[in-house]
Amino acid sequence: MRLFRFFVIFSLLSFMLAACGVSDDEETDTGSSSGSNPEDSTGDNPEDSTGEENQQNVNCGDKIVDAGEVCDGGAQECKAIDSGYTGGFASCRPDCTGWDTSACQGSASNNNENPNDPGNNTTPGGNGDGGFDKDSQGIWVDPKPFKEGVHLIWENPMGNKGTGGLGPTHAQSQTYCENLVLAGADDWRLPTIDELRTLVRGISTIEPGGKCPTSESCTKQETCNDDKENTQGFGNSCLGCEALNTDKYDPADSYLDLENDCQLSSTQLADNKCYIVKAMHGDPCDGTWSNTPNTGTAASMMKAFWYLNYKSGIIHSDADVLSGANWVRCVREGTAADVTEEEEEETDPSQNWECTADIDCTGGKTCQSHKCVAVTYVSNGLEWQRGTVNETLNKWEEGVERVEKWEPAKAYCENLDYAGHNDWRLPNLTELKSLVQGCAATNECPVTAENPAYPGNYSSVCKTCASGNYMPAGLGLKIDFPYWTSTTDDPSKATRVWAINFMNGEVFYSYASANHYAMCVRNAN
Secondary structure: HHHHHHHHHHHHHHHHHHHHHHHHHHHOOOOOOOOOOOOOOOOOOOOOOOOOHHHHHOOOOOOOOOOOOOOOOEEEEEEOOOOEEEOEEEOOOOOOOOOOOOOOOOOOOOOOOOOOOHHHOOOOOOOOOOOOOOOOEEEOOOOOEEEEEEEEEEEOOOHHHOEEEEOOOOHHHHHHHHHHHHHOOOEEEOOOOOHHHHOOOOOOOOOOOOOOEEOEEEEEHHHHHHOOOOOOOOHHHHHHHHHHHOOOHHHHHHHOOOOOOOOOOHHHHOOOOOOOOOHHHOOOOOEEEEEEEEEOOHHHHEEEEEEEEEOOOOEEEEHHOOOOOOOOEEEEEEHHHOOOOOOOEEEEEHHOOOOOHHHHHHOOOOOOOOOEEEEEEEEOOOOEEOOOOOHHHHHHOOOHHHHHHHHHHHHHOOOOOOOOOOOOOOOOHHHHHHOOOOHHHHHHHHHHHHOOOOOOOOHHHHHOOOOOOOOOOOOOOOOOOOOOEEEEEOOOOOOEEEEOOOOOOOOEEOOOOOOOOOEEEEOOO
């Protein structure tokens, strides 16, 4: 047994010595050095493109600095590469053998044989922000505080453009930022979704404090990002400008300020002038990774992470296990002392904000662009009152005389001052019927404001739809009670008034003493 072990060990040692001999021979065969030229591709230069170094660079492009690689994507300040440089910004060579210093200012010092080899100056985890230079190229410091005492410092432009026209996966992005040495600092990291939102411009629902609830403290898909039926009160706000696609969505559920949001033209988008702070223009507009996980039921199983698409403002998620590729822009924290005079000047908008969420508003108003505004729903040339019904105003209590049950509903609308208008009224039957969606029998019902007589025009078709919800989602109103119209079955009387039940699409008459909702309407301008 001992003899066998000795034989095995002896064989392994022989193999290792032979391998070393081959490596040495390969280095010898590359030719003699041609002097101290730092760009020399022969001899002892660590950027030698032959031999073992070349074999070890087969992983170049995976955004991970492997053995034999000086870098793998990213960017580096020239002065960090060699103290002889006075400025400039170097990017990693395509073969990962070193830094491309062609854009560097000044010249390499004589005591560094290879200015493209950063050596110990760029060892990750070494200096943190001890050597940070706020005047360095390749960064942008946000002059607006992210939180008290903290200013975000962004990689700009982004150094990792991925391969094949796609950005890196989430895991590759994470590794890239953790290994990035830029502006003298090596504590770069992937941003959170909250931090990515600070770069958005021109989409109020996605900017900090906007309607979309997806954030570092609200990460679950089902309750923080997906509300297509608008049952949770934020609708399609997380879709940004995509929510205005009328082929797919109801614009009323976008919660966008249609006068100020989403104003970029298709030409601007083609030029990468996306919905992002001006200093970031020129970089890809599409999805940018955050390090905030999607904690939704299915998303957790797929290890999905949130990303923000600056072309349209969508906050969505993708999974590394599915090879989802987005762009990556690294970030680190700084202080007010890091803000330079050249940075984009912005005042803190929070000083003029009325709200950050609907709960801050009263009177049925919602929070849009940090202002409390009344929201309406426009359809077929009519503008409708929108939002949650205030039962104390719109649901008439028992104990009132019969004729006053319907009369107060009309008075409520006629006296309503809402969304900057005071010409509201109770809709007639034809107008209210136009809101019913998905129940053909409602429109087939022959009773209209123009032909209101009962029973002459009334038929069974007026109440044939199955139980459901036939109210447009954009209205956001309750359907547990029917809604009044201003149409009576006999214009000379006010005892029987037509109403519509949006739970089944039924058109029916109701005595003026009934308890119904009042939804007001006006002619759209």
